[in-house]
Amino acid sequence: MNLTLYAVNAFLILDSSGKRIFTKYYAPPHLKEGEGGVFNSVKEEKTFEKGLFEKTWKTQNDILTYDGKLVVMLTVMDVIFYIVGGMEENEVMLYECLRSIRDALELLFKYVPDKRTLLENYDQLVIVVDETIDDGVILETEPALIAARVTKGPVSEAQAIVSDFKEMGFMNSFQKAREKITERILKGTF
Structure with missing residues (x-):
């Protein structure tokens, strides 16, 4: 029986053709190299991923065993999430972790994540995974908390003003612009 907190050996996101979008492999620090199902090279990782994809791309099963490991998968749009x-791990716990990552990404992106969105927002994807799983230990499974820890990059003042105008109606935008111009004229920065 496994009495450690290290539950996750790998987290993978593959596209609909089996190519990597995101992969992260974890090795518990108390195990020696080569123990615990950890791969020693990128070639071994890619071989594992290829075999896993070939076994799962036509299946409807969410939970399966592959190569002596428990694999939980979730298909979303044109990508497949694997944990x-x-x-000996609890498959319900692994599924909950996987679902929480997917849901946190949905909260951040405002819609279901697809390959293009994940690649365009790769930085946020990495942070979501790191906030959920740390060195193989599941830290958080509440999507709202995970998404709250992920912040978007800094926004310039011009971008902030444009986004404010998009959210307002025309008359409100006109009034806001007039106030800003008046404010800048009075400050002498116009």
Whole structure:
């Protein structure tokens, strides 16, 4: 029986053709190299991913065993999310972790994540995974809390004004612009 907190061996996101979008492999610090299902090279990782994709791309199963590991998968649009754990791990816990990552990404992106969105927002994807799983330990499974910890990059003043105008009606935008211009004229920065 596994009495450690290290539940996750790998987190993978593959596209509909089996190519990597995001992968992260974890090795518990108390195990020696080569133990615990950890791969020693990128070639071994890609071989594992290719075999896993070939086994799962036509299946409707969410939970399966592959290569002596427990694999939980979730298909979303044109990507497949995988979380890999040891055979003794709780599949419900792994599924909840996987679902929370997907839901946190949905909260951040405002819609279901697809390949293009994930690649365009890769920085946020990495932070979401890091806030959920740390060195194989599941830290958080509440999507709202995970999404709240992920912030978007800094926005310039011009971008902020444009987004404010998009959210207002025409008359409100006109009034806001008049106030800003008046304010700048009075400050002498116009």
